[in-house]
Amino acid sequence: xxxxxxxxxxxxxxxxxxxxxxxxxxxxxxxxxxxxxxxxxxxxxxxxxxxxxxxxxxxxxxxxxxxxxxxxxxxxxxxxxxxxxxxxxxxxxxxxxxxxxxxxxxxxxxxxxxxxxxxxxxxxxxxxxxxxxxxxxxxxxxxxxxxxxxxxxxxxxxxxxxxxxxxxxxxxxxxxxxxxxxxxxxxxxxxxxxxxxxxxxxxxxxxxxxxxxxxxxxxxxxxxxxxxxxxxxxxxxxxxxxxxxxxxxxxxxxxxxxxxxxxxxxxxxxxxxxxxxxxxxxxxxxxxxxxxxxxxxxxxxxxxxxxxxxxxxxxxxxxxxxxxxxxxxxxxxxxxxxxxxxxxxxxxxxxxxxxxxxxxxxxxxxxxxxx
Amino acid sequence: xxxxxxxxxxxxxxxxxxxxxxxxxxxxxxxxxxxxxxxxxxxxxxxxxxxxxxxxxxxxxxxxxxxxxxxxxxxxxxxxxxxxxxxxxxxxxxxxxxxxxxxxxxxxxxxxxxxxxxxxxxxxxxxxxxxxxxxxxxxxxxxxxxxxxxxxxxxxxxxxxxxxxxxxxxxxxxxxxxxxxxxxxxxxxxxxxxxxxxxxxxxxxxxxxxxxxxxxxxxxxxxxxxxxxxxxxxxxxxxxxxxxxxxxxxxxxxxxxxxxxxxxxxxxxxxxxxxxxxxxxxxxxxxxxxxxxxxxxxxxxxxxxxxxxxxxxxxxxxxxxxxxxxxxxxxxxxxxxxxxxxxxxxxxxxxxxxxxxxxxxxxxxxxxxxxxxxxxxxxxxxxxxxxxxxxxxxx
Numbered sequence: 173x174x175x176x177x178x179x180x181x182x183x184x185x186x187x188x189x190x191x192x193x194x195x196x197x198x199x200x201x202x203x204x205x206x207x208x209x210x211x212x213x214x215x216x217x218x219x220x221x222x223x224x225x226x227x228x229x230x231x232x233x234x235x236x237x238x239x240x241x242x243x244x245x246x247x248x249x250x251x252x253x254x255x256x257x258x259x260x261x262x263x264x265x266x267x268x269x270x271x272x273x274x275x276x277x278x279x280x281x282x283x284x285x286x287x288x289x290x291x292x293x294x295x296x297x298x299x300x301x302x303x304x305x306x307x308x309x310x311x312x313x314x315x316x317x318x319x320x321x322x323x324x325x326x327x328x329x330x331x332x333x334x335x336x337x338x339x340x341x342x343x344x345x346x347x348x349x350x351x352x353x354x355x356x357x358x359x360x361x362x363x364x365x366x367x368x369x370x371x372x373x374x375x376x377x378x379x380x381x382x383x384x385x386x387x388x389x390x391x392x393x394x395x396x397x398x399x400x401x402x403x404x405x406x407x408x409x410x411x412x413x414x415x416x417x418x419x420x421x422x423x424x425x426x427x428x429x430x431x432x433x434x435x436x437x438x439x440x441x442x443x444x445x446x447x448x449x450x451x452x453x454x455x456x457x458x459x460x461x462x463x464x465x466x467x468x469x470x471x472x473x474x475x476x477x478x479x480x481x482x483x484x485x486x487x488x489x490x491x492x493x494x495x496x497x498x499x500x501x502x503x504x505x506x507x508x509x510x511x512x513x514x515x516x517x518x519x520x521x522x523x524x525x526x527x528x529x530x531x532x533x534x535x536x537x538x539x540x541x542x543x
Numbered sequence: 544x545x546x547x548x549x550x551x552x553x554x555x556x557x558x559x560x561x562x563x564x565x566x567x568x569x570x571x572x573x574x575x576x577x578x579x580x581x582x583x584x585x586x587x588x589x590x591x592x593x594x595x596x597x598x599x600x601x602x603x604x605x606x607x608x609x610x611x612x613x614x615x616x617x618x619x620x621x622x623x624x625x626x627x628x629x630x631x632x633x634x635x636x637x638x639x640x641x642x643x644x645x646x647x648x649x650x651x652x653x654x655x656x657x658x659x660x661x662x663x664x665x666x667x668x669x670x671x672x673x674x675x676x677x678x679x680x681x682x683x684x685x686x687x688x689x690x691x692x693x694x695x696x697x698x699x700x701x702x703x704x705x706x707x708x709x710x711x712x713x714x715x716x717x718x719x720x721x722x723x724x725x726x727x728x729x730x731x732x733x734x735x736x737x738x739x740x741x742x743x744x745x746x747x748x749x750x751x752x753x754x755x756x757x758x759x760x761x762x763x764x765x766x767x768x769x770x771x772x773x774x775x776x777x778x779x780x781x782x783x784x785x786x787x788x789x790x791x792x793x794x795x796x797x798x799x800x801x802x803x804x805x806x807x808x809x810x811x812x813x814x815x816x817x818x819x820x821x822x823x824x825x826x827x828x829x830x831x832x833x834x835x836x837x838x839x840x841x842x843x844x845x846x847x848x849x850x851x852x853x854x855x856x857x858x859x860x861x862x863x864x865x866x867x868x869x870x871x872x873x874x875x876x877x878x879x880x881x882x883x884x885x886x887x888x889x890x891x892x893x894x895x896x897x898x899x900x901x902x903x904x905x906x907x908x909x910x911x912x913x914x915x916x917x918x919x920x921x922x923x924x925x926x927x928x929x930x931x932x933x934x935x936x937x938x
Contacts, residue, residue, distance in 0.1 A: 204828035205844065243619060244825070429830070429847075436827040444825045447620070451813035452580035452856075453829065454805075455837040462835065467828040468581070468844050469814065472837075473807065481828075 173304055175289035176282070176367060177216040177224040180271055181209065181235055183294045183361070187415035190536045191516065196228060198295035199235040200413070201499050201517070203426055203435075204482050205467040206445045207238050208413065209295045211435075213254075214443045217245045219303035221291060223252035225281050227274045229259055244444045257281060270383035275374045282371050290370050292385075294333070294361030298422065299410035300434075300441035303364070306404045310364045313402035315343060317365045317390065321357035321403045322410050331414060332358030333386050336403055344401040347394060349387045357403060359386075360410065409434025420514060420534045423480045423497050427463050450483050458489060474504070482517075491521075495531050499539075513537065547627040549599045549662040551684055551741075553592050554652055557585060557672035558605030558645055563793045565937050566921030567892055572604065574672030575611040576797070577875040577893060579804050579813055580843040580858045582821045583614060584791060587677070588670045589621045589630070590819045595680035597668070599628030601658055603651045605644060608634055620822040633658060647762030653751040659744060667747055669740040669764065675800045676788040677817050678739075683782050687741045692780040694746070694772055696720065697739035699784050709735035710765045712781045720779040723769050734781055737788060740764060746777065787811040794937075798890055798917050801856045801873040805839050826859055834865050850880065864899075871915075872904075881928065888934060889918040898928030907934040 181198035198209035247254040257278045268274040310318035337346040382388035393399040411422040450469025460475035469484040474491035488506040497514045505523040512529030516539040529535030561573025574585035618630035645651035687695035712734040713722040760767045789800040803810035826845025836851040845859040850867035860877040867880040872889045881899035889904045904918030916935030
């Protein structure tokens with residue numbers, strides 16, 4: 173694919189509070205064995221994008237550890253491959269405030285590429301997508317920018333980065349930024365445009381002190397009729413983890429086979445992640461595991477219901493877990509009872525401890541805690 | 544190019560056909576047969592090498608090498624993609640004067656003397672590709688060095704009544720071997736050879752060349768090279784290894800070794816500090832539906848369980864539909880068990896689809912463990928809906 177990929181790893185950090193205190197949104201664990209960035213990265217790799225820059229701001233050590241040599245995504249290439257674009261503050265630029273400013277810091281990276289197009293993506297959209305289709309539609313539309321959007325579903329009120337109304341050709345007729353009104357379509361934070369157009373836009377915005385990609389470039393230029401925007405409507409399964417509640421609900425949504433298969437069983441769109449070489453999970457004689465997703469390396473001796481169990485979790489005999497997300501390496505000791513909890517990595521729950529949140533308000537226990 | 548010297552090079556014999564594994568090795572070399580849910584047999588010796596600090600491994604292949612070559616690839620999953628050393632597949636090849644298949648275990652090494660010479664190793668460890676175990680070879684090599692042996696053979700105690708199936712090492716008190724008997728009718732001891740040898744390379748090199756010059760030789764380590772070394776009065780030592788070890792050369796032993804992985808404190812623990820590495824496909828975590836029942840089983844990522852699984856090993860990518868029952872069985876990767884189908888005491892090969900309501904090895908009454916008949920279904924078969932496969936049948 174004749175495009176370079178840019179992934180923003182820190183957008184929405186603040187809305188995910190405790191879960192992103194020591195990591196980027198991109199490296200937030202999701203779906204029992206993945207990190208959020210795996211989805212965007214796999215989609216790019218599966219679409220044949222072999223030149224990818226990940227823009228980071230802070231807390232990116234876990235991300236770097238996760239990506240390693242990027243062999244899992246087939247991006248350990250001689251030519252191009254994957255680069256982490258760490259922030260650097262010089263005498264005339266601070267740490268960036270928005271995507272445009274971040275891109276300004278990485279302008280030389282964009283300039284040295286020779287691909288015609290650029291695919292920009294956040295790392296909060298969980299889906300399996302072929303960007304070739306997006307590019308094809310973009311070229312056919314003749315528009316300057318194509319935004320990937322998803323139809324609003326009933327009763328869904330989310331703070332999407334953009335919301336749009338479309339004309340008969342599927343081009344944007346009206347748009348808003350950071351809105352939660354029920355427009356027709358919500359933006360997925362994924363855009364395709366010509367690389368040189370982006371470079372120009374970044375320069376022009378930057379010298380005018382504008383840094384917000386959606387507000388200061390897309391909306392502003394659209395309203396001035398300087399650019400036309402096409403919308404690629406993605407009709408596959410997609411989940412957005414904009415905030416902690418989304419994260420919890422979306423995790424639980426994976427327990428629905430339709431959602432699960434919509435993301436994981438798409439032909440040619442395998443989601444890759446770091447290999448950890450864990451042994452298979454053991455389910456004990458008296459275990460009761462219903463309606464769960466369980467990664468490798470666990471010991472399931474007690475009972476688990478309606479939960480997401482990451483790699484290397486132990487649930488001891490007579491321990492009970494319900495409506496929970498247990499991240500990598502958690503240990504639930506005997507007799508403990510958990511309901512409506514999100515346990516970050518390596519939490520140890522002592523014997524006979526009872527921890528209860530609710531499905532509406534799950535409680536979060538921070539990484540490495542001993543409770 | 545000058546090669547970096549290596550203290551020890553491992554040579555892994557992976558050329559056997561494994562005909563006693565019946566249909567499971569029809570198109571697959573035995574070392575590439577799936578084991579324990581997400582592994583293949585060769586992962587065990589390969590991971591042992593890596594965990595023992597050996598980073599140069601030659602794999603001798605001959606029978607159905609395609610799948611094995613592809614599986615090993617550049618060795619990255621085991622950390623064996625190295626600039627110096629790493630893993631290398633060594634098939635027999637054509638030479639200027641003659642070309643031939645590997646005639647025996649010793650001949651296979653003989654034909655690769657050049658490969659070993661490049662690393663100028665002190666010792667060579669010979670491994671076999673059909674054993675399930677975790678072993679720190681570094682300890683054995685240290686023992687070999689400390690005793691000043693020319694050859695050290697790993698041995699384990701076997702029950703006296705089984706001793707006549709093995710090569711038996713009769714040793715002095717200090718562990719030195721004075722006699723080797725291949726499958727003796729009346730065994731004098733119970734030290735069975737595990738087929739793991741450490742040799743001082745210059746010594747082995749000389750004996751391989753002499754063995755090759757002997758037209759009567761079978762070119763086999765156990766039959767020819769070891770006895771020749773004993774006759775020559777060399778120092779051979781036995782190295783005791785009594786942790787878990789299993790030869791999985793037969794259907795029964797392959798099934799048993801899989802069952803040894805089960806239990807809260809299994810006979811053989813795949814987890815722990817010494818990891819077993821494997822090339823695993825990218826698959827989502829296992830999905831267990833509300834209707835699933837799981838008791839005493841291993842289930843790997845990529846599986847979807849709606850039915851019942853008891854006392855079984857379920858590899859990655861398996862689907863067990865609602866109402867299906869799997870018991871005392873080993874499902875290799877990507878097996879589909881249709882709704883209401885029953886699979887008992889079976890090994891089911893990769894990619895096989897078992898139709899709705901089919902009965903595999905189901906009606907079996909076990910009074911005694913020796914009654915158990917293992918039903919075997921090979922790779923990529925389709926068992927029709929409602930089909931009946933009798934206990935012990937091999938498809």
